[in-house]
Amino acid sequence: MVKRIGRKQLLFFVWIAGVSYLLPLFGNATEDESPFAVAALSAAAPSEHLLGWIDSRKAQSLNGSWKILVDPMQVGTPGSLFGGWATTRVPENDYQLLEYSYPSAADIRVPGDFNTQVDELLFYRDMVWYQRFFDVEIVPDKRYHLWFGATNFEATVFLNGSAIVQQKGGYVPFSVDVTEHVKADQNDLVISVNNRLNAETIPTGRTDWWPYGGLTRDVLLIETSEAYITNAQLAQAETAGRINGHVRTFGMPEGTPVTIEIPGAAAKHIATVDGDSMAHFSFDAEINPWSPEAPVLYDVHVSAGEDLISDRIGFRTIETQGMRILLNGQPIRLKGISTHEEPIGRDGVAYSYQDMMTLFTEAKALGANFIRAAHYPYSRHAARVADELGLLLWEEIPIYWNIAFENPDTLGIARDQLSRLIQRDWNRASVIVWSVANETVYSKPRMLFLERLITDARELDGTRLISAALLGDTRRELQFVTAHLAAYGLTSDVPSAREKKVFEKVLESVGEQAPVVGSGFDLVITDPLGELVDLVSYNEYFGWYYSRFIADQTGVSERTIRKLMLAFIPEIRISSAFDKPIVISEFGAGAKAGNRGAGVWTEDYQANVYRAQVKMIANSEAIQGITPWILKDFRAMLRSLGGVQDYRNRKGLIDENGRRKKAFYVLRDFYEGPWSGVAPN
Structure with a gap:
């Protein structure tokens, strides 16, 4: 007996069949996933060994x-x-x-x-x-x-x-x-x-x-x-005239000869691939060291099997000795400037060799011998240009402000960025600093996170210095500076009678610790990260942000605080709790090019901040380098003030089109004058 199917049942079966046919088009949705959900993108991660040269x-x-x-x-x-x-x-x-x-x-x-x-x-x-x-x-x-x-x-x-x-x-x-x-x-x-x-x-x-x-x-x-050289690292050994390094290969059997040749240094050496696909070497070479005054580069050829790679490489040593920085065994001051990876005269990223050449040539015109490439790795052209121009280079990964220090995935990204940066630029003589962070607040997770990165950097490349731009103990510093400004204010004609009463109360609260005008102020950097790094680097904005903070806390006008601060800054002496060189990695003030006058956002005020800062730097023996903030105005979403910032950070010594501000010449005069010579022994 045949059972007839009703019209409604037939329609139901047709609907089921249609849905079954369409389901694959919706990404094989399950009961727990909407057919309209977006599938996650996934693929294998790239090899940890960077293809270099x-x-x-x-x-x-x-x-x-x-x-x-x-x-x-x-x-x-x-x-x-x-x-x-x-x-x-x-x-x-x-x-x-x-x-x-x-x-x-x-x-x-x-x-x-x-x-x-x-x-x-x-x-x-x-x-x-x-x-x-x-x-x-x-x-x-x-x-x-x-x-x-x-x-x-x-x-x-x-x-x-x-x-x-x-x-x-x-x-x-x-x-x-x-x-x-x-x-x-x-x-x-x-x-x-x-x-x-x-x-x-x-x-x-x-x-x-x-x-x-x-x-x-x-x-x-x-x-x-089919079998090729993946990458190679060469560096001058501590012993003069000797080159150390290694070559990483792919697909080459153990025992394969690897030839390293530097014709201009009368050097040719043959190493062999080991069981880990590596060839390690150490050999003598007649080299002249690379330096800002003489940026000597040599043609270097590395060959194995059918593969040949070449580059132009300089050789030098960099180390610290107490509070001194030694380049090729001689003390040096780092006369620097910070930058961003933006070209002069065009918005967007600086991606070409010519972009970096134009930017870094302006740093040379400033009298700089050192560039802090903040706050992330720039294109490979940056270090190549620095090699050619004789500019020492600080390179950095973007560990910046509030990082998720307890997240292992975040640490994984940071370690990968640091490793790839180092593998790319470990042959660039200009690069003397690997920086692992900028303006991070102390915590135990932060210390563990950055210690891991510092260890990685030293294992990958032990021939350069390690640093991080520190914030310092801002709250404590502001308290001390406020007390000093109060003492200054009571001897000055700038504050009003009401403001002097505020200053009297500030000094009463300090008691016997009240400062004496002219006695100076010793600012000691104590961040425990200083124990782990080679350079104690410090960001400070006495002439810019600190004045606003103190005005807000005391009720004294910002005009008064800023005038007193400009007089006080030269009396600050910066040192650290560590017997290591100090680099002032940031200081500065904002100015819109062409805006003149006495107040903030003017070229005149920015120049006055620089005049006060360089006096302070000249009085602080531990400071062996500075990289003021910053060479050029750059785009920043945080900076929205209409008519002035217009989504640009205006702390540049030149504007986005290359127009120089007054502070450019203040810093240039300092580099050509008080800091024109080498650092004292």
Whole structure:
């Protein structure tokens, strides 16, 4: 007997069949997941061993015009209902539905940030997708690697439909072997890039610089032999005329000879690959040391098997001895300036050799021999330019302000950034400092976090100094400075009668500890991180922020406090609880170029702050270096004051277009005058 199916039952079965057919289009949703949920992007992390010596390798540039799709809803994620990242087609006919397609997308330049290339994206902090095609001639028995100078700040790379690598943490290079994915005909390269930051990222979501997003540096396709040299490190040993180092290889059997040759130094040495794919060496060479006065560079060639890499490298030593810094065994003062990775005369990131040459040449014109490349790694061109110009360089990773020090994933990102920076620039003679942090507040988790990074840095490269820009004990310092300003105020004509009464109460509260005018003020840096670093670096803003804080706390006008502060700053003597050199890693004041007068935001006030600061520096024997904040006005979302800041930090000695302010000449005169000679023995 056949049982008939009713009309309603039949419709139900048709509906079930239809849903079963459609479910795969919704990303295989489960009972616990909405079919409209966005799938997480994931792929393998890049190798921890950085592919180095990039500029001597056979490379195909993938710079130029790319397609870009702005995607805050993550429509381009694989499995998306709307088509996903692979839609590089155009509609085949009038009935084909495409809601996500690259051929109709806008064009954008790589390298470069997307924020300043597209006006509407200036404040954008989220996901974008990049796409381009490229052709390559496949050569048998060769390997192919995609190399990225940096992707800010999280990127997933897809090649011909396969997710091949994911990098978390911007500003540093990474590469991936794509030999199994690349094709002899047209290749489809798609990259998701997300510049959104949060409490667990490095840096965090709140920074005093612009979080430029995108493919901010070069993208290359590199060809190597099947077995190749991954990287090599060379450094001058403590013994004069001797070079130490190592070569890392891939695919080369144990016992493979590795030749290191420096023709200009009459040196040629052959090492052999060990069981760990490494070749270690130490040999004599007739070298002249690199220095700011004589930035000598040598052609260096490293070969093994069919592979050859080359670079121009300088050799020097850097060390500390008590409170002195010794370059090539001789004491040196670090006459510096801080910078950001922004070019002169153009908004956005400085991504090219010429960008860095123009920026660093202005630092040379200031009389500087030292640059603090704050607060993150710059492009590889920065250290190369510094090598050529004879500028010592401080390089830093973006451990900045309120980092999630107890989060192991955050530590993992920081360690990766530090490792990649060091592996990229460990042959640059100009680089003398690895900095692991800026303005972090003391805590036990912070100490453990930074101690791990300092240990990593020393294990990777023991030939450079370690530092971190410290805040100091700001609350204690403000209390002491307030008492000194009160004493000054009672002998000055600047305060009003009411303000003098406030100062009298301040000194009454201090009691027997009340300072005497003219006795000076000894500021001692006590941050325990000073025990772990080689340079005790300190950020201070007596002439800028401190005056405002004291005015707010006392009720005395900011005008009065600032005038007294300018008179008092030269009496400050800075030292530390550690027998180590001190570098004042930040000080300064804001000024809009062309704005003249007595008050804040004027070139005149900024110049007066610099005059007071350099007197203080000249009176503090422990200070062996300074990097005032900052060479050039730069973009910052924190700085919104209309008509003055306009989303720029105005502490530059030049403005964004290169116009020099009065303070530029104050600092230049100091470098050419009181600090013109070498540091005393």
